[in-house]
Amino acid sequence: MGFHADTAVEAVADGRYGATLQEGWDVVGNANGGYLLAIAARAMMAASGRPHPVTLSAHFLSPGRPGPLTIDCETIKEGRRFATLSATLASAERPLLRLLGGFADLGALEGPARIEEQPPELxxxxxxxxxxxxxxxxxxxxxxxxxxRLHPEDAGFKAGRPSGRPLFRGWFRLLDEEPLDAxxxxxxxxxxxxxxxxxNLPVSWTPTVELTAHLRAIPAPGWLRCRFSTRFIAGGLMEEDGELWDSEGHFVAQSRQLALVPRGG
Structure with missing residues (x-):
């Protein structure tokens, strides 16, 4: 089994899809948020009739554990280029995610370009x-x-040597040469x-409250260059900004995440 099989969905009723939250995609027993987002996005793509998510915002309501899932989708607006949908991803009728997203064909969107950032040096x-x-x-x-793979300057935290900067840079790809889709x-x-x-702060894991992703293009085959940084940690919350660049240097996705910062023990 791979990522595409482990995020597969099937229609079970009008606007309702089923999936299975597979084992092994967890963080300390709870399903990774990006994995849950990918499952929900596949259902919303099918319901919208559009090939790609362009923007997707999710509020995280409960942790996910392996087992059956349902994704209930509702079309809010059907436009010429975009379809806007809401969805609820649930396990045993317990909502895990509530989502709102815009779906379209990324390959058909075009316009002037101006990029003021560069891929991270790795x-x-x-x-x-x-x-x-x-x-x-x-x-x-x-x-x-x-x-x-982490930039060597950012990898010391695993041995108790954090860099002192809230920053991670590195490479990402799926296993077994699975293609990178949206x-x-x-x-x-x-x-x-x-x-x-x-x-260098006294914290433990940081559960996600909300995550918004913006997809700009389907990546070329190969590694993604990734950069995640934080500017504001205050009031028991932190934001994290992500950027993804493909193997040809194209900017393909960005995110902003708000997470709780519980004090470490």
Whole structure:
């Protein structure tokens, strides 16, 4: 089984889709948020009749555990280029995510371009340590379902040597040469460790409250260059901004996430 099979959905009624939350995509027992987003997006894409999510916002209501899922989709507006839908992803009738998204054909959207950022400077993937799952639960199990490599300057937190900057840079790809589709971009936007792990602050894991993803293009085959940074940690909350660039240097996706910052023990 791979990412595409593990995020598959099927229609079970008008506007309702079924899926299975598979084991191994978890962070300390709870399903990774990007994995949940990818499942929901596949159902919303099918309901919209459009091939790609362009913008998708999700509020996280409950943690997800392996087992059957339902995704109930409602079309709010059907336009010439965009369809806007809402959806609820639930497990045993318990809502896990509430989503709102815009869907279209990314390949058909065009206009003037101006890019004022550049892809992160990274050593080659073979010179960046791969993050692998550990028996004690950190790094989490899902790291053995993807190939994620961290910039050496950002990887010391695993040995108790955080860089002091709330920043992670690195490479991402799926295993077994699975192609990167739009839903894989959603997974990548939530796959890296929380930036606060490099900030020298007394915190534990940071549960997501809300995540918004903007997809700009379908990536070329190969590695994604990724950068995640935080500017504001205050009031028990933090924001995290993500950028993804494909193997040809094209900007393909961005995200903003708001997460709780519980104090570490």
């Amino acid at each position: 050593p080659p993937p073979d010179e960046c340590p791969r993050v692998r799952a550990a028996p004690e639960g950190f790094p989490p199990a899902m790291m053995d379902r993807i190939d994620l 839903c894989a971009l959603l997974l990548a936007l939530d796959a890296f460790p929380p930036t606060i792990f490099n900030a």
